[in-house]
Amino acid sequence: MFKNNCLKFILLSLSFICLNVSAQKDIDTKVQKLLKKMTLEEKIGQMVQLNGFWDFTGPAPKDGDGAKWKYDALKSGKVGSVLNVRGVKNVRQLQEMVVNESRLGIPLIFGFDVIHGHKTVFPIPLAESASWDLDAMENAARIAAIEASAEGLNWTFAPMVDISRDARWGRVMEGAGEDPYLASEVAKARVKGFQGKDLSDDNTLAACAKHFVGYGFAESGKDYNAVDVGTSTLYNVLLPPFQACIDANVRTFMNAFNTLNGIPATGDDFLQRDILKGKWNFDGFVVSDWGSISEMQAHGFAKDLKDAGIIAANAGCDMDMESYAYVGHLKEAVEEGTVAEALIDDAAARILKVKFELGLFDDPYKYCDTKKEKELLYHPDHKKAALDMAKKSIVLLKNEGNLLPLDKKQKNIAIIGALADEDNSPLGNWRLGTDNNTAVSFLEGFKKYTDNYSYEKGVDIFLKAEDFLHEVEVNNTDKSGIDAAVALAKKSEVVIMVLGEHGYQSGEGRSRANLDLPGLQKKMLKEVYKVNKNIILVLMNGRPLTIDWEAENIPAILETWQLGTESGNAIAETLFGDNIPGGKLTMTFPRTEGQVPIYYNYLNTGRPGPIDLVFWSHYTDETNAPLYPFGYGLSYTDFAYDNMKVVNNGNNIQVSVNVKNTGNYDGSEVVQLYIRDKVASVSRPVKELKGFEKIFLKKGENKTVNFTLTEKELGFYNNRGDFVVEPGDFDVMVGTSSLEGLSDSFEWK
């Protein structure tokens, strides 16, 4: 019976692989056939992507985004893609124009930043990653794709898989944190979610691994800044999540704004040709970041826009997003021989291939169904999934004296903080697809449980300009709300302070040099603390904050990030114990900005200390330890680890541990496995995550969790970029965070 089933499975898999190979061959043949019919200008046209914030229904304005030349370019097949056009009516209209009026009728591919949900907004990706729940993250991306494709879109610029160790960088909100192993798993889940089972289905989006590569290592955390990394970090930390996307068959890549070791990533042939399209054999296409080809002039790498276009095309950047370098100069470059026509053919073929895979040639309007659009956007099932994801993303940082969960009959509660009344900020920064003010605010969620509360806004954290394009202005002077907040706290039994960053304070261009609670919030918190110490701090933020005073003094702290559409409901359920928090940080929280960059998988140095003398690797005015480490997060219940076993099978290592729920609630735990390769030809980190499992245990229940370590987990990339597995001694630790666990060791022969 078992044998029969095995045979069936193998035959089925083989026939699936054969079908796939033949479908791919079929597509390649079609692409080559089409390519032969195309003029040079039409091929270059496929490599051009234009922004679509223009009213193409009415008469074309004379300049700006609505310039007439754009219409002419679209109609004459000189544009392969647009971004920021969505809605079935708009997409259909533009697609019809291009398909009907251009000579070969090649459909456009419509791109958009579908980052964490679309209409229904999910938690910011950093928050989602704190769930360590890969199925939930895949499902979140799936739903985002269902909604976005119902609006006519077929390509998302996600997932962002940049690793970052620097919370000053505003885009940490868009990634999966600091660890390459976890980020790789998350990357695969998100790609699968967006692309679905078969890209040609009508509810899929081609995904895009971005930003290739190094963007999250911007020097001093300042967005767009130069990146300098050594080979070991490049191969072992930055590249793996991108390679994981390839494993998940991601169809597109986006290069990056930054220079990597002096070369702008957009013009780097080592990255795009040698690694991505060479070593990794990537057969999809690479799009530039917004204007990043043109920016190579400012980098001092290209002398003019034409030069920039030549460099980018030669380096392997297949599509130009909004630099106008390809549409303006590439034909001339080919004619004069500075770009080989074979490279144009290759780029156009890659783009056409993805369009074929999406099924756009079979039916350019397959994503244009108004009935579906009406039915699927904000679908109640999507909200349910967003609530589930939001609940899983919450991290309990502190809970002294079990202040949480709140008793549902608790009287006399004070709620303080402008963010408590926000139905916009919890949507985060990347929510271009949704409507403003569509999140359930903290207060709305809370009200569903009790009306035994009073609310004071306290200090304003923003004065104006709360939008995507402008910076949020922080109130650093108007203290007028503090008195009322203090007065309310004085007469209340419990105070819930809802503080943090506005959704628009993290994200692109939102680097911060100070990681404190912005504005006067901390001052207000300290004033309130003077009259009432029974405080639950609910944090809403897009990045780790330096909350050392809060961690020292405030008894309960709940990290709720920006949780999306269902934010208020998820938080209320958690405060009142209908959701037991189980999230774990995926980015280290520093005590002070001076510790940044800070991360758990650092190298030991030659002087790890501590020793009595000053000559070891440390600060004289601050400890080395983070405030909260990677992998950290509490629960309302407790988990005990014991009976760790390590069995060396020669070709793999089996590690098992028993985990018991010893507390008073059913709850989930993320069991984490870390290794340390003690001696290697390249120094290895003091700890590296190499496995995790999220388990759910009823109170009193226990479970044995098993891990298998193979060459894949035990090896690393040497400085030539080769993956090597070296014999020697390893430490292994299994536990509840990167800091705490049971440990053992083994020898790999």
Ligand code: BGC
């Ligand atoms: C961002 C990309 C984004 C693109 C298109 C750029 O500014 O860096 O991540 O996909 O804009 O909106």
